[in-house]
Amino acid sequence: xxxxxxxxxxxxxxxxxxxxxxxxxxxxxxxxxxxxxxxxxxxxxxxxxxxxxxxxxxxxxxxxxxxxxxxxxxxxxxxxxxxxxxxxxxxxxxxxxxxxxxxxxxxxxxxxxxxxxxxxxxxxxxxxxxxxxxxxxxxxxxxxxxxxxxxxxxxxxxxxxxxxxxxxxxxxxxxxxxxxxxxxxxxxxxxxxxxxxxxxxxxxxxxxxxxxxxxxxxxxxxxxxxxxxxxxxxxxxxxxxxxxxxxxxxxxxxxxxxxxxxxxxxxxxxxxxxxxxxxxxxxxxxxxxxxxxxxxxxxxxxxxxxxxxxxxxxxxxxxxxxxxxxxxxxxxxxxxxxxxxxxxxxxxxxxxxxxxxx
Numbered sequence: 001x002x003x004x005x006x007x008x009x010x011x012x013x014x015x016x017x018x019x020x021x022x023x024x025x026x027x028x029x030x031x032x033x034x035x036x037x038x039x040x041x042x043x044x045x046x047x048x049x050x051x052x053x054x055x056x057x058x059x060x061x062x063x064x065x066x067x068x069x070x071x072x073x074x075x076x077x078x079x080x081x082x083x084x085x086x087x088x089x090x091x092x093x094x095x096x097x098x099x100x101x102x103x104x105x106x107x108x109x110x111x112x113x114x115x116x117x118x119x120x121x122x123x124x125x126x127x128x129x130x131x132x133x134x135x136x137x138x139x140x141x142x143x144x145x146x147x148x149x150x151x152x153x154x155x156x157x158x159x160x161x162x163x164x165x166x167x168x169x170x171x172x173x174x175x176x177x178x179x180x181x182x183x184x185x186x187x188x189x190x191x192x193x194x195x196x197x198x199x200x201x202x203x204x205x206x207x208x209x210x211x212x213x214x215x216x217x218x219x220x221x222x223x224x225x226x227x228x229x230x231x232x233x234x235x236x237x238x239x240x241x242x243x244x245x246x247x248x249x250x251x252x253x254x255x256x257x258x259x260x261x262x263x264x265x266x267x268x269x270x271x272x273x274x275x276x277x278x279x280x281x282x283x284x285x286x287x288x289x290x291x292x293x294x295x296x297x298x299x300x301x302x303x304x305x306x307x308x309x310x311x312x313x314x315x316x317x318x319x320x321x322x323x324x325x326x327x328x329x330x331x332x333x334x335x336x337x338x339x340x341x342x343x344x345x346x347x348x349x350x351x352x353x354x355x356x357x358x
Contacts, residue, residue, distance in 0.1 A: 021109040022092075028102040030055045030068050042084055042108070055106075059084055064094060064106075071096035071104055084108070091115045131174055135167040142167075174320075181324050191240055191331055195233035195355035198266040198273050199225055204242055206264050209249040217258045218279075223265025233355035234266075234273040236332055241352065244328040245275055247321040248348050252279035255346070269351065272334060276349040283342040293326040293336060325350065 022038035032039075032050050040047045043058045050058050056065040063082040071078040078096045083089070092108040099105060142160045151157045183189045206222045213220045234241070245264070252262045260280035267274050284292065322336075325348075329336045332352045340346035 021107045024106050026055055026104045067094050067096050068104055071098055135170050139164055139167050181320055191237040193235050193237055196236045196238045198234050201238055201242055202264050202266055205245045205249055208246055213253045213262055216253050218253050218256045219261045221261050221263045223263055226267050228268050232268050235353045235355040240328050244325045244350055247325050248277040252277050255281040257281055272351040273354055274349050274351050276347055278347040280345045283344055284340040284346050285342055289338050293322045
């Protein structure tokens with residue numbers, strides 16, 4: 001009897017754990033005999049309500065129920081996975097072990113984060129494969145055409161070579177953006193945070209985007225300095241902040257309308273300095289606004305004002321430019337945002353912390 005009491009106490013201690021893994025004991029009819037707060041929280045019920053419930057009724061998972069039934073039928077340990085929680089949003093590795101008395105110990109270890117990482121990796125490989133395949137196929141076709149006799153036609157040969165150069169430039173830029181994004185995400189990019197003059201950063205971006213905008217028929221307008229009291233500075237790495245804003249400016253030109261305007265400026269906001277780039281383009285739908293800062297997400301190519309983009313406008317063509325902007329903003333301890341209406345242009349901004357006054 002003392003041994004049974006000790007065993008019961010041990011089971012109670014194990015199933016009463018609040019950490020990972022979540023443990024519970026079910027009987028031979030797959031009804032929950034013992035559970036703790038972890039299981040109750042996952043099932044969104046009280047411990048008292050869970051006791052006596054069937055496993056499938058408690059968690060609503062056919063996969064979990066099937067693992068328990070298999071272990072019960074074979075009298076052997078079984079492992080597998082099950083999606084649990086509201087709408088099955090959490091992934092768990094499940095282990096079921098039969099006990100001598102006919103009961104089962106069910107251990108559930110959450111693996112949601114691992115599955116999310118695996119999904120991101122799969123998406124990354126699929127996306128990068130797609131981005132590489134298109135220019136490589138184009139280069140191969142152009143080279144085959146040249147070797148098949150087109151090289152004898154000087155005008156055609158020059159045109160094909162120019163197209164090959166554009167595709168190679170695209171590949172080189174893609175590699176550069178991937179390396180840049182990888183270094184930023186991994187924390188290898190060290191920012192040199194200083195008290196930066198917002199006006200100087202904006203003026204530098206306007207100067208660099210000017211020639212590109214002129215070729216596209218877009219006017220660059222540097223917004224006047226805001227009327228503020230005191231000397232406001234941003235706590236930023238001037239070069240990296242300028243890189244992020246230049247990415248926004250490139251998009252503002254690329255998706256603008258002929259004869260449109262690109263407006264670049266800054267304003268003081270509570271605790272931060274906001275750097276904004278606005279255009280007169282065709283805008284971004286509300287659904288796309290939620291995703292434009294994701295890696296490899298690209299707004300429909302038909303939004304571009306020209307079918308054959310200028311090399312200077314090719315920045316971020318793989319859908320990495322705005323992801324780099326977001327990561328650079330977050331590396332500064334800031335954030336990004338967008339406001340847009342289809343047919344009426346877009347405003348994209350970067351908020352970075354204000355520099356503390358010395």
